[in-house]
Amino acid sequence: MSRYKAYSEYKDSGVEWVGAIPNSWDVSPLFSLASTDVLKNDDGAENNVLSLSYGRIIRRDVEDNHGLLPESFNTYQLVAAGDIILRLTDLQNDKRSLRVGLACEKGIITSAYLKLTAKQIFLDRYLYRLLHSYDTTKVFYGMGGGLRQSMKFEEMRRLQMLCPSLDEQKQIADFLDHETAKIDALIEKQQRLIELLKEKRQAVISHAVTKGLNPNAPLKDSGVEWLGEVPAHWAIRKFGFISMVVRGGSPRPAGDPALFNGDYSPWVTVAEITKDDNIYLTETETFLTKKGSEQCRVFSKGTLLLSNSGATLGVPKILSIDANANDGVVGFEDLTLNHEFAYFYLSTLTDDLRERIKQGSGQPNLNTDIVKAITVPVPPDQEVEAIVESIKKSREQFNALVEKAKRGIELLQERRTALISAAVTGKIDVRNWQAAA
Structure with a gap:
């Protein structure tokens, strides 16, 4: 706020959270x-x-x-x-x-x-x-x-x-309308940058898991319209053939304190899976009791999960812990494909899965038959590892840029809040302010 002058004289406002105000102002x-x-x-x-x-x-x-x-x-x-x-x-x-x-x-x-x-x-x-x-x-x-x-x-x-006087109120309001509009425009640019970075990150991941890292590799038709061509030496499988796709389950009756809000087993819900875009789920906010846990399936550490119901279906996550999961989640048990490769591949299908489900009627839901039928390209093991490492490296770079943009937004929002507070409480004098021509 150093670019703005203060008023020449102040008095105590008598308002604890305001402090001093200009001498000419009333309360x-x-x-x-x-x-x-x-x-x-x-x-x-x-x-x-x-x-x-x-x-x-x-x-x-x-x-x-x-x-x-x-x-x-x-x-x-x-x-x-x-x-x-x-x-x-x-x-x-x-x-x-x-x-x-x-x-x-x-x-x-x-x-x-x-x-x-x-x-x-x-x-x-x-x-x-x-x-x-x-x-x-x-x-x-x-x-x-x-x-x-x-x-x-x-x-x-x-x-x-x-x-302040009515004229001064208008001057303060005009000043803030003008200055916050400029800050809002900068925030919007940063938000758009974040969207573009995430789109680019997803495009890089999608290309890596469907085309590989070798641009000169011969290609073949996958036989799946939305997948297109894949490297000729890759296999084409369905998740139902390379894993046991099973749905989570919720203890009944729902909300029973003898089953829920315990401290025995981590409880994975759709909200836990979709709250961020981290690869691994390391902890949950809620737990089941021992009795509640015994009523439903326990997914082992390392299991790939996928949200399968509601508006946020189609989001993958890998467990870093043993945990129960509710019936809005499916797990891929005994998955023979590298779990991180499968995670990255499924993450590229989220929007497509939602769009496909949207064509139906009723509550959006990915039943296990739909999940089992999802086609997945399978490279040789050594190539899978190279693809995963390449994606992780690119992902870190994009994530760093996204975090930098988010921090920029936070700083702009802090400046916006501070500017409004300073102007409406008389900490800065904008009576002579004029918008630049």
Whole structure:
């Protein structure tokens, strides 16, 4: 923030998390600056459904929400452009979400959210930025009450707000709109870079497991349309012929404390397999009791697993531990192919498997017959080892670049948060700021 000057004189704000504010600023309770009139969509006339997502008010796709929307939107509240939306529920358990958003269009939103409308003496864009700053400094988390630690307007109506003049509010809001847009553009570039790196990484893996490392090797038709040509000296097999494909199983009845939440056997769920793109699963968050473990199959350390149900089906993982797995997971027991080669090969099929399953009806599910029928190219053992080592080396290089880009995003986000906080609390003076021509 060294490029921005401070105000010449400050005074104590009396607000613990703010500290000193410019001499000319005032402090007022929230209720004097904003109202919270709830107008319901009683007649159902408004159908632009909005939602708060990662600190932004976005449109919800009512055509593709898989039963996550109510039958009627009559209980939703009406929202106008300039309204500030706060999600002040689950404060006890969720301390990571961004809870404040600014509506840029009219629509409707769930009545579980708090809607604030700035009064004429206060600028909506500045109020949004100030509340956003309070959110990122976790001010709301110490204010809630009740089992869910949720808040209503009555519980935060006396929240102390910082009040520059209306002209100054507009200048601060204009400054932040301009500067955060530049930061957001840089973040978007880094996010796109990460996507491109992951696509390139996957293309390198796909080429290695289907074409090998020798560009001059003679090729043959695999006989499988989506696989195409493979090196002529490679064999073509199906997973059902090179392994015993078995489905995991869940103890019954589900949720029984005598079976679940124990400390005896690691419990692998689809979420455990799909939470990251690491090759190996080294630990699980939940365990079964001895009784629960005895009711279902134990997969041995080194077993290749594949998620086979839900929206995240088709993701492989290799066990580094002995573990039970639920019925959303299949295991490849007695696999005669190098497990890491098989892992990399299956990782290239994830999108294709999901697309194939999508053509069917009902709950997405890879049953064991489908998995057994998956074709896999099988190089000679020595070549398999060379391919695996080559992929690991390339993967490390791409992963390092991805991590560097992620760190860049973190730094940009930290700068964005710090800039907003500094401007709305008067730590920097932007009264004379002008956007570059």
